[in-house]
Amino acid sequence: MPTASEFERLLRGASLRVTAPRIAVLSAVHAHPHADTDSIIGVVRQNLGAVSHQAVYDVLRALTGAGLLRRIEPQGSVARYEARVGDNHHHVVCRSCGAIADVDCAVGHAPCLDASDDHGFVIDEAEVIYWGSCPECTTAAKSS
């Protein structure tokens, strides 16, 4: 878990102004990977007191745009954010409880990036989502 001054460096590195809400959001996402916007707002308010939800939405968008955060939104779920960026990893999503876990790229680098027929599209990223059942839900389903 990086410190506040490390978050500050991250922000400056992205030519973003350093503000308390931004530090708090960065810190919240680092502490709670795959959290949705609402949870992030909750955590940020615990640390800073009153912060408008609008500010959090703005900050999330700014940080995502700057590449400091990554936004993921599996089907049927609201937007979630994580701080692991730049390493092209993927996600497993539990169909029954929605839990998300990280999965390192199976192929090692840019997986499956060669579409068999790309219809003339210039492809720059392949995003993989694995669907299945998390350990808890698998156990629960068996015992029922």
Added chain:
Amino acid sequence: MPTASEFERLLRGASLRVTAPRIAVLSAVHAHPHADTDSIIGVVRQNLGAVSHQAVYDVLRALTGAGLLRRIEPQGSVARYEARVGDNHHHVVCRSCGAIADVDCAVGHAPCLDASDDHGFVIDEAEVIYWGSCPECTTAAKSS
């Protein structure tokens, strides 16, 4: 493009009652792959006259649940539906205009299904979304 009686067989095969809105929705999705709900409502109304949006939402959910349609929702886009099911193909999405095209599975069958570390998840499907730029947008970007 299947005929109305073929759609009827499909519905009966899935033990679903045969109704005009269902045929119309099936037909609309076959005719307009990757269409969003609103467009589908539009097409259905062109064919049938007044149909409530609720009916279309219900039908789409019923057909998706029965496996006759597949629902896809890339980030930043509303839900879209397509009629190609059961062949595990993937999609390319244009970052600038949102266009979607089908891509056959590069690996031939269940691609990348072997996550390197699955965290105990039981994985049953791998969904791949390729991000890039469609031919039109690529050309437009170059000429500007």
Added chain:
DNA sequence: GTCTTTTCTGGAATCAGTCAAGTTAACGAA
């Protein structure tokens, strides 16, 4: 043809996310 079950209608509600206008604060320059 009658009965039961499923589907359709219309309207209202929900909820994540966005817009707009005004205020505040960060930060580079004087």
Added chain:
DNA sequence: TTCGTTAACTTGACTGATTCCAGAAAAGAC
């Protein structure tokens, strides 16, 4: 240190996709 510019934050209303609800209608079974 102070000032001015400009990005960031606050407040509050709003949008738009989707869902919920209750009553009316239709489909399929007997």
